[in-house]
Amino acid sequence: MKVWKYGDDINTDMLFPGKYTYTCATAEEVKPHLLEDLDSEFAGEVSAGDILMAGTNFGCGSSREQPVLGLKAVGISAVIAKSFARIFYRAAINQGLVLVEAPDAVDAYKDGDELVLDVEGGSMTVGGKAFTFPALPPEILAIRDAGGLLNYARAKLEAGTK
């Protein structure tokens, strides 16, 4: 498991260049361009279970959801950041991508540290030091637990409760 660490204000153009926004929509089309203008090694070397770590305002900029689709598709198990931009945050909930807001843990992480993450328990250890983070509200967990927003909406429609 590798931790890919980046800085503050990682924007959606860095995560997935805008010039591909209207020609790449599926996860398979998105994958080769992930982080293309930020880290040219990422798309080729990332593997399932890896963690992406960043500073403040991760995912700022456009509302495009290809970054979320792509990170989920390559198997990123969680994005741990000091803070997230709100559209990215919603998109991640809606796709079931795990986001963890834990500024102290990001500050503590040094290259090569062992990182153990317990999403359900709201805790992690970074290089042996323990950190906690708040659980998501129940309304939001319901969307994630349904397997993302579309499944949640489908269930509502089938139950006739729209």
Next chain:
Amino acid sequence: MGMTFAQKVLARAAGLDSVVPGQIVAVKPDHLLTHDNTAAIIGKIGDELDKYGVVRKDMPIIVLDHVTPAANEKTATGHANIRKFVAAHGLPNFYDVGTGVCHQVVVEKGHALPGKILVGSDSHTCSYGAVNAFSTGIDRTEAAALLLVGETWFRVPPTIRVTLKGEFKPGVSAKDLILTIIGDISAGGATYQAVEFHGNVGALTIEDRLVVANMGIEMGGKIAVFPFDATTEVYLTSIGADRSSYEPVWADADAEYIRELSYNLSEIVPVVALPHKVDNVKPVSEVEGMEINQALLGTCTNGRLSDLRAAAAILDGKTVSPKVRLLVLPASREVLEAALADGTIATLVRAGGVLLPVGCGPCLGAHQGVLAPGERCLSTANRNFKGRMGCKDAEIVLASPETVAVSAISGVITDPRKVA
């Protein structure tokens, strides 16, 4: 304790007497905006649309603007699929290629009204705070779910209050104000938060307010909103929106804010946002002389009649530097018609400007003005991210229409107060 604008709008929409920041509420937005990305959105829910249809036919607003006219077979096919979807479901609020950039069209056509809630699968949906609407961006998956169920959730945001005083000096405009604010509080300074503008908002026209609200997302804001006043009412009446068709909302005098900022408009100076972050803001006077290869006048931020006129007043009788390509991108057909009628377009084209089709143009790097490695574009758009205009080795500098016009003549970044 009183409530902020966001608290009052969300409480009303959720059928609650009051809500507090942090609370999660379920609301049915009045409108959902989607654009060229409608093709990808409906692609996620083909079976469900066949089975259940669109939940409320007057809710979606679909504007083709991002890659228009289509640049290739793939984008053309996306547009064709959207037209079929609109026809099959009988959706009334569809605006095809050539109507304009979505954030101008939504306002011009009277869909954004005071007190209404609009969401859109575009980050600059926050623009409609200019006319006292609650509006914010969402992702494509959420847009797909909204087409089917018509309801979503919001976390009630805490609010920053920005109080304005005074009036702009010549050569300074709304773009300089919002870039200054973003530079002060940073690109993430309002993340998860609402931003309300108070004080001498009468000094700002509706077009000025659209510039400011449009860039709310560039400081992370959920919404950026102005009060309803005489300026708003005159504008809405001019586009045929009757006063009885909306119910304005504004914050209580004793609402609680998490941060207070104050700006005297007379102290704002022309500024730019240097590469590659919108909060990398510097006074124009500190970067004068920086060479530019392209100048972009337009987009959903600064493509309105007053923007084009401000640039035309500077370019009248002058010629764009032979080292610079000036691209002119009116925000909508209505803007273009007005700018044709009063001679603004003739002035800009005579000076050397290249008139682009109305829409998003080169702002997102898909076509019509992509940059080459090593080039620099001075732009009135809202984003200067690395790679934004199609090339990661190019630079984008953001500025007002006045700064762009003056600099297009000289070929280097120039302070517009020199000609104001």
